[in-house]
Amino acid sequence: MAEPAELRALAALVDTRDDEDTLRAASVDSGRIVTRKPRALAAPRSVPDVVEIVRWANRIGLPVALRGRGHTQGGQSLTSGGVQIDMQGLDRIGPVDEERQTLRVQAGATWREVVAYALQRGWMPMVLTNNLDTTVGGTLSTGGVGQSSHLHGTQANNVDELEAVTGDGRLLRCSATENRPLFDATRAGLGQFSAITEARIRIRRALPRVRTFRLLYDDLGVLMRDQAQMRLRRRFQYLRAWCRHRDHRFLGEDDDWSAAGEWSYPMDVSVECDAEPDEAGLLAGLHHRRLLSTVDRDIADFADLPEPVPLPAARHAPLSLSLPVTEAYLPWPAAAACVARVLERFPRALLASTNVMLRPLGPEPTPMLMLPATGHILGFGLIPYIPSSVLPFALPVIEHAGRLLVAAGGKRYLTGWVRRDHDEWQAHYGPQWMTILRWKETFDPNGILSNEFIRYRPAA
Ligand SMILES: Cc1cc2nc3c(=O)[nH]c(=O)nc-3n(C[C@H](O)[C@H](O)[C@H](O)COP(=O)(O)OP(=O)(O)OC[C@H]3O[C@@H](n4cnc5c(N)ncnc54)[C@H](O)[C@@H]3O)c2cc1C
Incomplete structure (x- = not known):
């Protein structure tokens, strides 16, 4: 449990709220099944803010949960007694890179904002989910399936590069050719290994x-x-x-x-x-x-x-x-x-x-x-x-x-209502499980990130 002095230290770094209305809203997601009340909500406005929050959490050993707009249905973005990081303040979009057919977007931007920006310039993201109020960071962390997934797979499969803050507070770029393990862990990684701050997503020309x-x-x-x-x-x-x-x-x-x-x-x-x-x-x-x-x-x-x-x-x-x-x-x-x-x-x-x-x-x-x-x-x-x-x-x-x-x-698909014990998680990930444990150790050694969804260890 964070002491008041420690929370004041966080508040000196970034916009932090712990009033009842804020905490109540931060306690539920779209599923309205699970309730987990955070100790505080931190609202970064910049990438260095995210780094500061994660490093602060490591210093005092308090969990943090990343939240886009809370569209999951099983409490994936919630934390009991930790700090919820509301990523919506990171919402910059652009520019389009016409040659590479990609668009830079910050993680807290909604897909509605991304679509509006892209369409104004004659482009479309490769895949959209049915709900455009979701955020770029949220769906890249879950997969992101939509009406063109029969051709292109998920949104997570249509990103060329990410910028992310690891669970131990390192700001890194990653892609298929740079920091590959972080790229593989972060896409559809449910915020377990890093906080996405920016993505370079693939786009294509659109017709009207x-x-x-x-x-x-x-x-x-x-x-x-x-x-x-x-x-x-x-x-x-x-x-x-x-x-x-x-x-x-x-x-x-x-x-x-x-x-x-x-x-x-x-x-x-x-x-x-x-x-x-x-x-x-x-x-x-x-x-x-x-x-x-x-x-x-x-x-x-x-x-x-x-x-x-x-x-x-x-x-x-x-x-x-x-x-x-x-x-x-x-x-x-x-x-x-x-x-x-x-x-x-x-x-x-x-x-x-x-x-x-x-x-x-x-x-x-x-x-x-x-x-x-x-x-x-x-x-x-x-x-x-x-x-x-x-x-x-x-x-x-x-x-x-x-x-x-x-x-x-x-x-x-892990955005929904999912309740599992350790053995079931291990069975879900199959041969990938040992890699996941290694990634957790490498990128989030103190287990700070979103530690109430996946059960990494058997119940004591
Ligand atoms: C009405 C409705 C329709 C939907 N339709 C679809 C659909 O068609 N296709 C589909 O795939 N999904 C769909 N979803 C699910 C939704 O896309 C996902 O649940 C996902 O949660 C994205 O929502 P969000 O941006 O609010 O992220 P959140 O729900 O807030 O977070 C989702 C996960 O990502 C993590 N996270 C959030 N931001 C970051 C970040 N910046 N870095 C790292 N981790 C982060 C969270 O900790 C959590 O684990 C739908 C949901 C609803 C309620």
Whole structure:
């Protein structure tokens, strides 16, 4: 526990707050399941500020947790009694490097700000998540999966260089050719080894408009075959799909979803364009039962399209909603059967307010992001929007679904609701576990960074 004099020493270095309102807001993340109250919140305005905070924490032996905007759902950015570092003050963006097709961004900038900056200059980041309020440092530390991940993998896979402060307070640059172990540990590293302060992200030229075709499938296997083809032929830059129960309606939807069976599988496929696209050519050879709709959008509006929210959740909107997201990457050959098994066992009462997301993942050589060892991978996500009062009943059921996904050879995506003991963490990382322990020792020898999520040692 930091003494008042030590906190005053921190406050002399950087903007530090410990009033009740600040601490209450810093105690929860988007999941609204875990509460951990920090001792104080430090808000760096510059890279040297981050160095000072981390060195201060090492001197007095107090943990720090890094926070972008707290969009995780399992307490990943929280600390009980430590100092939370609010990275939002590091928000500088630019310049674009046209030759290398990269953009410099500080870690606290939101992807909304990055997209606005890039689009003004005719560029787009390679991958965007569904939620543009996330920060660059936050998603590079978790992975960052989105509608173009079938082609480009994660955001963490589309960064050429990072600047980061290690857990023992060293400010370093790292990339595939410089300080490689730090680069590999930091991308999708959940803030366990270093604090990202700046990134050089990859960008590409963008076209002004996006056309989206909403296709309806009756069969998951057929949809997956088309997804695999889209990955290979690279016809669509963007792709998102869902499993949808007959009783399940999205807020504001007026499409006719009528399905032959209990489930239907809608998929949005989109292309950027500056002229009329060849619709017949784009859709040729696909096996959807029906084309539900065709929509044109300005690319900025398209980038900011939120995930549709299920109706029952919207009805509960004034209540406190929890979001115990359970997402995993499944080996392609086992995926359809695994999805069917999980959905069969998922209570209908929860299903009505749960989005079920399907997103294939392309090439992904990011060492900290654990994936099944198959060429093709399907991302499967249960996104339940449920009143917090229902959690005691719902969490065991949702955790069971998570275990089924792992039993089928899946690897959990770690932004969601994840509760594990030491052995389960070791199993998750598999052969990478010993490397992780070595990186922890090298970059954060005092165990200062985010030490309440991954269990590095068995419980005493
Ligand atoms: C509505 C909603 C939709 C979402 N959609 C998607 C999606 O489509 N795709 C997807 O991949 N994710 C999605 N997410 C999850 C989100 O992208 C991640 O949870 C991630 O947490 C980023 O959010 P953040 O920037 O607020 O970071 P935080 O949640 O604050 O932090 C995330 C992790 O990164 C660490 N961290 C934060 N900043 C830094 C830093 N500068 N250096 C090192 N470590 C740091 C934290 O300690 C924590 O472990 C969604 C979340 C919500 C709530």
